[in-house]
Amino acid sequence: MRSDRQPFKYMLSLIEKLKQVKDFxxxxxxxxxxxxxxxxxxxxxxxxxSGYRELGEFAKNNLP
Structure with a gap:
């Protein structure tokens, strides 16, 4: 695998792990x-x- 693809591979691996977290x-x-x-x-x-408000602002300003 090319080295420039390595971060993408790690991100997909992280997402797959996060999808396994049970949602309560x-x-x-x-x-x-x-x-x-x-x-x-x-x-x-x-x-x-950090904190709910700051993270909420981050999400609102950076996600579609």
């Missing part, structure tokens, strides 16, 4: 799959955002 949230009010919520939290945290 109640069905009512679920807007997004848990794995997407976790990816947003991980990315926001890596960029220095």
């Amino acid at each position: 949230r109640k069905d009512q009010g679920k807007r997004h799959p848990l794995w997407i919520v976790l990816v947003v939290i991980i990315l926001g945290t890596m960029l220095g955002y």
